[in-house]
Structure formats: structure tokens, C-alpha cells
Amino acid sequence: MSKRVGLEASHAAAEAARMADVDVIAAYPITPQTHIPERLAEMVADGELTAAYIPVESEHSALSTCVGAAAVGARTFTATAGPGLEYMHNVVYIASSMRLPVVMTVANRALSAPLSIWGDHSDVMAVRDTGWIQVFCQNSQEAFDMTLWAFRVGEDSRVLSPVMVHFDGFHLTHVTEPVILPEQEEVDRFLPRFHYPFALDPDKPMTHGAFGPPDIYSEAKIAQEVALRKSKAVLIQGFKEFGDILGRYYHPVEPYRAEGAKTLLLTMGSFSETAKIAIDARKDKGESVGLINLRLWRPFPFQELRQAVKGVSTLVVFDRCISFGGPGGPVCSEIRSALYNEKESPKVVSFIGGLGGRDMAVEDFEYVIDRGREIAEKGSNELYETVGIRGKVAGIRG
């Protein structure tokens, strides 16, 4: 029997790591991720989890430790946030290029300056191109589910990739919600033991992390790129298996009340749940609106996105990050390029808000819907517009 308990997303992710029976945890505490390694340290100290908990002096060391542990075939877990993720940036690339299935939860946090411990997606976008599989979570339940799923798909011999599980700092990490925890037997059925085919072994010597001179680096990078793109089929299969065993089904692109809607709002992470309330309110008034929750961020679900916006006239994309001097919200600019060569595609409108912990209320999303439709109808020279920011922002031209 599964049980329903109150958990914040941080403790839900820690619980998932415990039920996955991780072998090695190496993490450095940073707000708002702190509760994750704190809870895991407690579990190890109390004997609830048999694992090596390795305290380290920095995030760079945390991920380096995980890389070493994964290379001997250990199931490996870490967690970080914002500046911590930036501090380990070099090793983020190393883990994916060496194809080591580390699972890392990221409590999404803004980047300084000014110093901010609060949530947005600047940290996600800074690691966009690092070659990790990346998913967003909307709530604590998903923080548990996605963490478990991350081990299943990352360790799959057809994938062998590190996985980042993103959930919003404070909005999720510090909010207690009901979470359904499965039985250990169900988890074991979903998640087999990790058998890394290239585990370092003194009896069978091999070299990990060799250098790549110009005559081999390009081939190495293309091989990595193809492997990440090909992993999508296994990721989707992993979602299906998760649903079949644990009862909740997830998808790379998740429409909400979107059928036949003329205007769609696209959001990621916990703000999708707030936006859904705005959609419900507008649906009740008979408006032709709906929502897309973007779950899978890397590899980017091009086909699924194109399918989800078929017949839609306006797509309003809400970003929690600025691409300074760039083409608009980072997610929006990827969506624009994904749809650019389509014969028929919606007008795509970019909004930026929710930076550094700035809240987005239901009314803010209703404003985004209204103003988005207006821009789509009348046109605009602005690359994007802002929401919830004091002072009119204008003159951001392409």
C-alpha cells in the first residue's frame, strides 16, 4: 500500500533517493537546496539508508566526487542550486561527456548580483547546453517521481547520461504538500540495480577521461549529441513504465485543457500550476484558451511541441530568465526556432517575469493571456514584454 504524507519537494526528492537506495551522495549545502542533502545526511546517520555520504568543500568537488563514484558503477546523487550549479559548471560538462548517470536535483535559484537566494530559471538556462537530460517539476509529488525516473532512464544502458531534475527554489523546496509514497517493492520493480558496463575495475583496466586532440574531439562531441537526442525514446518509455507501475503518467509536453484552444500559454515548473488556475477562470468564461506545461527541457521535444500547437493561433511563452542582449526569453526563442520552418504555426509571444523570487499571481497570468492575444492580433516591435515589473519596459527591439 502506498501512503499519503505531507512533504516539501526537498524531502520528497531525498525520499526518492533513499528509496532508489543510492550508493554515494556528495553535496554542498546552498539555499534553497539545503534541505535535500540535510535530510539525506540524517537518513545515513540514522541508518535509514546505507550509503557513503561524502561531505565536500564545494559544488565543484561535489560533482567531481559523483563523477568518480559513477565511474566505478555506484548509484550517485547530488543536489545544488543557482550559484552552486554555476560553480560546478566545468564538471557539469564532464559528467555528460563521460556519459556518467549522476542524478542531480536543482532547486532553481536566481544568479547574483544583486545577491538573491530566491527562485527563477537563470541557473537552468546557464546549463542548457551541457548535454544533461533535464526535466521540470510542478509540485512535490513530481519532485519525488522525476527523481526516481531520473535514475531509471539515466542508468539505462541505451542512455547512460546524467539527469537534472529541476524544481523551483522556495515555491517547491520549502512548501509542504501531500505526496503519495510508493511501497519499496513497487520502486524496486520500476528501478533495477545499476549495472554500469564500463565500471572501473583493477582486474579489467580501462581509461576514463582521456584527452581528445583535434583529430578526435569533433567525433566525440557528435557521438555525444546523437546519443542525447536518441535517448528521448527511452525517456518516454520510462514515463510509460513509471505510470504502469506507480500510477502517474508523464509526458515531454503536457497540454492542460488545450484541446481546440486558439490561445495557449506555455510555462515550466511550479508556475504551471498557478497558470492552470488562470486557464480555469478563463475557460469558465467560455474563452478558447489552454496551457502547455513543458516537462522535458533536454533533449528538447520538438515533435511533441509541434503536435501540441497544431491549429493554435497564439502561443504565449512565459520565461523566468533573461537572455541578456538576446532574442527574448530563452525558452521562447527555442520554441520560435522549433516552429520557424513549419508551414502553419502560431504567432509566438514572449513574456518574462517571476525573476529572483518575484511571485506570479493568477491575475498576472490572466494579464499575460490578455496582453499576449492583443500583441498577436495587433503586432509589436518588442522582442518580449515583461509582467509584474515596475516601470514600463519598451524599446527592446530585434
Next chain:
Amino acid sequence: MTGKRLKTGADFTWRDMEVGNIITEAGNAALRRTGDWRSQRPIIDREKCNKCGLCWLYCPDAAIKPVEDGCYETDLFYCKGCGICAKVCAREAIAMIEEEEK
């Protein structure tokens, strides 16, 4: 980078890369001809050599090997021509000559 590549050279494509660029064949650096980096090569004067073995001891590439009479010779497949052997030889029995010289 991998054993496979050394065997197949230009035919080696990205499809031949091992997962994570891992080298599964231990010790395959031995297949790499580092001798083609060389611009100078050591010539050992067997008359001057007193078989002390300093050159063998100092060679960073294990490219100097003892021969039957106790003297030493260089393995030009690996010797990069660094000249350390010539520098450490107490008898000045090793000379570095330009690679082009016969």
C-alpha cells in the same frame, strides 16, 4: 584515442567512438608513434659509454633500452628527442643530432 582508432585511422568515424570516449583496451598508448614528434635524435658512442645506466634511468618515455653487452640503445618509435639522456650522460657519450642528418 581508442585502440579501434589507431587500427583504422581515417576510417574511424563518430560512430566508432566508445560510450563516453572510454578506452577499453588498456595500455594502447604503446601503439602511438610518439617518435614522429622528434626533431633531434640521440646517438650513443659505445666507445665512451661506461654502461652506468643514467640515460636509461632518466628517459621519461622508457625509450632507452639495455642491450646484451650492457650498453644502451634508443627506441626511435617512442623517442621524442628531448635530449635528457644526452644532458645527464656523465661521459658525454650521447650526442643529439638533427633528425635530417644521416
